[in-house]
Amino acid sequence: MAVNDNDAICDPIAIDAALTRIAEAIGRHIAREHIRGRKAANDNAPVSKNPPPPKR
DSSP: OOOOOTTOOOOHHHHHHHHHHHHHHHHHHHHHHHHHHHHHHTOSOOOOSSOOOOOO
């Protein structure tokens, strides 16, 4: 018997719920990437307002 789901009736509420879960997961993933990127770029010690003069 061949499998064909073209005649299946789709529940729009179930589809919307599934798409919402997927979008939320993608959003969390993107947010994590941005947070990791910001931490990695800002790992240096802050520069003081009056740095000491260079040693000779």
